[in-house]
Amino acid sequence: MKVTYQHANPNYARESFLIRFHRNSVDQPVCILVDSGEGVNIDDLLDDDEYLTAVLLTHAHFDHYCTLGSNLRDSAPVYATPETAEAIKTRLNTALARDNLSQPDTIRNAIEPITDWENVTGGIRVRPVPSGHAPGASGFSIQFEHGDEKQYILATGDFTRRRAAGYPGIPSYIPADCVFLTGATSGDVEEQLTEAVATIVERTMAGSTVLATASGLDGVRLAYLLASISSVNEVSVPITVVGRVATLWDSLEYHHPAVKSVPEFDQPGEVLETGELTIAAPSTPQCGSSAALFGKIQNDANATLVQVTNGGFKPVKTAGCTVADFTLRNHPDMDTVDAVVEALQPFNVIITHQKGQKGRRFKNKYDSFLWSTEDDDQYTVYDSEWTGPSWVTQETRRHIQSHIESANAATSTLSESGEMVFPDVERHSDIDLEAEGLNLEKLAERIHVDTALLEDVSSFDPNEAGDIETSDNNTDEATKKAGGAQTTADEILDRLARIEEAVTGVDRTATVVDTRGDTVLLRVSDESLAGNLTHGQTLDVTVSGLIDSDYK
Incomplete structure (x- = not known):
């Protein structure tokens, strides 16, 4: 067996790559494309006698599948988690997707949701593994056989160790002889996420009409976090998710009594209320539901616009309403990337989604063969055994091989049957706000609650979704909160005071x-x-x- 890789869009974002498996007994290689971002042209990548065997789609952010329709050929299936498959299929039903994606029907028919090992062809199979980053996102483990031995490639996709709306982060105890490592990093995720959530809670509880704009999946994540926080006694943030965010919230089967889902609305006033939060897409109010709702509040001094972007779009900076924006690039910091590589102990680390100096910064960091290539040439990483770049010295080669061989035995877990154990891409039943990336101490200070209350946020049983009723017949309806807790008279008076301050202002010397x-x-x-x-x-x-x- 011989394995090569090739960057599929080296002059663009470099999140996409083609892996070829050359089997000794078969003339044609097995060709697997991982993601299909901007600039990918599969016809230019494949030789005349090569066929596309499969596509692995890591998650439903548009930059990772924007050329998918034009690159599907040879009846190749598109493997993705059920959540990613559902998110893309729902997007294909929108006018925006029809305008920006070619061959939507071909995409819809090609997507095959998988949760476990799937045979691509004889001796080669794939399965999704958790990657954090976004709801339902995954990396992929690719297993191939050479003789009696199984070898493993891990394509991380965009990843975090943080949870993403309940979905687990990337594991560090799976076998990975070769890692395609997304090198995108961000050092301020906790700060930006905490500030965004705190601002939304503060403005909503002060009686403002709050519109939060985010991408579809980021909107779901915001709703998940804010609904969880709403279960705290002192916090009440009624939430309405609309448009694309609502469609995803429903299709991914999220439920919470604090959240109302409205996929379609006729008038903005139907989904905007004083003292309540509405979450819409896209991340800046330039089109879609965000634009329609912003048009309603932009001259309302008692309203607030909170934009949660990934830095790709210019946010609104001034308006008649209060305006705030936060840049949330949900990637790990460099220390986390280093820790993941250290835990996995692969022979080969291939840097993706980075170029130039950002790609070269990984040089000499790991006891692994590092590939930070910037062209579309084919490079051999396995030829009957794992091999490093041709430019690596023999001394370095011996050091790395010795180190990896001694460390590999401790990096994976075996089941009783002797099979490697892999975690599933499955949403946690418990809620852990700190694991989601929130700084609970800072958040508690901002929204004036005890940190312990945020640490002890309990899960909500989706089977009990619906209107909250109280068993105490003497409890007034006005004391009911979205999370089911009762509000005292002092809390009501305090809330009324905050609403009055938001409307009439406050006097200060x-x-x-x-x-x-x-x-x-x-x-x-x-x-x-x-x-x-x-x-x-x-x-x-x-x-x-x-x-x-x-x-x-």
């Missing part, structure tokens, strides 16, 4: 600390107020205590 030309700097006596203000926000200021001479 300020000291003039500097006046330069047209600029006046004020120091507000209430330091806590600063946490609720954002740069560029417009405030109505009432000035008192002046006499006529002050104007002369």
Whole structure:
């Protein structure tokens, strides 16, 4: 057996690649394409006598499948998790997909959901493994046989160790002789996610009409987190998911009594309410449900727009309503990437989704053969045994092979039958906000609850979804909250006070600390107020205590 790889779009994002398995007894190689991003042209990659055997689709972010329709040929199946398959199929029903994806019917017919090992051809099989990053996302383990031995390739796809709306992060105890490692990193996910969630909770509980915009899957993740937080006694955030977010929420079978799903609406006013949150896609209000709803609130001083983007689109910065934006690139930091490689102990690490200096920064980091190539040449990684790049010295080669052979025995788990144990891409039944990437201490401080309450958020049984009823006939309907907890009179009065402050404003004393030309700097006596203000926000200021001479 000989195994080669080839970058499928080296001049673009480089998230896509083609793996060829050359079997000694068969002339034609088995060709597997992993993801189909911008710039991929399978006809240019395959020789005249080669066929596309299968496509592995890691997740339903558009940049990973935007050329899928034009690259399907030879009746190749598209393997994906059931969640990713469902997310893409629901998108194919939209006008936006029809405008931006070729061959939607071909895609729909080619997608085959898998949860366990699937035979691609004799001696080669694949299965999804958890990868965090997004609901239902996965990497893929590819197993092939050479003689009596099984060898394993791991294509990570975009990954995190964090959970993603209940779905587990990438495991570190599976066999992986060769890893196609997504090198995209981000060091501020916890900060950005915590700030976004805290801002939404604060503004909603202050009585604002809040619109949060995000991609479809990120919108589902936001709804999952905020609904979980709403089960805390002191927090009430009624949520409506609309449009694409609602379709995904329903198709992925999420349920929570704090969340109302409205896939279609006629008028924006139907799904926007004071003191409630509406989540819509896309991530900036330039089109779709986001644009329609933003048009309703953009001149409403009591409304709030919170944009959660991945940095690919320019957010709205100013409007008649309060505006905030957060950039959330859900990738691991470099320390996490290093830890994953250290745990897996592969012979080969092939860097994907990075180029230039960002790809070269991995050089000499691991006790593995590192491939950070930037062209579309074919490179051999296995030829009867795992092999490193031709430019590696013999001394380095001996060191790596010795290190990996001694470490490999401890990196995997065997079942009673002797098979390798692989985790499933399956949503956790418990809720763990910290594992999702939230800084609970900072969040608790921002929304004024005890950290322990956020740590002990309990799961909600989806079989009990529906309207919440109380067994106490003497409990007034006004005391019911979305999470089923009862609200005290003091809590009601406190909430009414916050609503009044949001509508009429708050009175605070300020000291003039500097006046330069047209600029006046004020120091507000209430330091806590600063946490609720954002740069560029417009405030109505009432000035008192002046006499006529002050104007002369």
